[in-house]
Amino acid sequence: MAALIVLAVIVVLVVILVAKSVALVPQAEAAVIERLGRYVKTVSGQLTFLIPFVDRIRAKVDLRERVVSFAPQPVITQDNLTLSIDTVVYFQVTNPQAAVYEISNYIAAVEQLTITTLRNVVGGMTLEETLTSRDSINGQLRGVLDDATGRWGLRVARVELKSIDPPPSIQESMEKQMKADREKRATILTAEGHRESSIKTAEGAKQSQILSAEGAKQAAILAAEGERQSRILRAQGERAAKYLQAQGEAKSIEKVFAAIKAGKPTPEMLAYQYLQTLPQMAQGDANKVWLVPSDFGDALKGFAKTLGAPGEDGVFRYEPSAEAEDLPRPEDDSEEVAGWFETKTDPAVERAVRAAEAVARTPVESLVPEHLLGGADEPGELPPAKE
Structure with a gap:
């Protein structure tokens, strides 16, 4: 046992x-x-x-890189405002012997060194500088900590400020300031929008007036051209009508005199025709009284004896002479006036009509010069009129 x-x-x-x-x-x-x-x-x-x-x-x-987050610490800025700042430190032990023998608790030492360095750095800055200079604060903290912890066998990789909290009263003031800034920017943007809208509206009205003026100009040109062509055609038509009327009257007179000559009128027949014409001559408003001369019959006899020759019955009748037969007669239509009576459209008029139809089918925007469509250099400047 x-x-x-x-x-x-x-x-x-x-x-x-x-x-x-x-x-x-x-x-x-x-x-x-x-x-x-x-x-x-x-x-x-x-x-x-x-x-x-x-x-x-x-x-x-x-020996791995460690991340240590420290509790928020009160820090006073240069303008006497108390901020609550918490930090995060990334470090690594590079010399275990120094970390064991050179300092008793290197984590607590890093925390206290971070707090004191943070107070020194932030104490020389205002609130606005502190809030806008995080990178600068991080760099200064890292430099100071890395130099101080080197003899402890530590290497500080990064230092980050996790949050910076101003006092509640300052936060409320900052919120009001930010709200005012946002309202200011919104007002500016709204004003800019109205300004751009007014500019665009005015530019559109300007382009509309330019297009309307150009359209009115083209319409006036086409109307004037149409009126010109219309007057030319009416004048040509009146000329041809007067010519035809004159030619018709000449033919009528020729036929009447030819019939008279062929009928060999006597003084009695001329007197009869004269008596039939008198009522027609008296139909005018200005013709009130007509007097028939007493020696009218003797005048007709003298006229018949002068122009006529006595027949077998002793009555004087009109006999045309050889010279009267050779007198010139009204000519028919000559080559000079042959084109007056053509019914087809004048080529110039036809071209004008086609041009008007082409303009009517063309969009109005294409009639305005390009520099006007893009905005005139000077206000109120209009392009030169097109021929």
């Missing part, structure tokens, strides 16, 4: 010795080893053998 107890004690001692002599240090950690209370070495990521009851692991240090 005693032997079993002794054997158990020996086994326990062996297990304790083995546990004290072997240490497993994982990767990304460093173990600081002391021998009889004095630093011996630093091991990381390996199996380490120790002398039992002589060597011991003083501390294990995490």
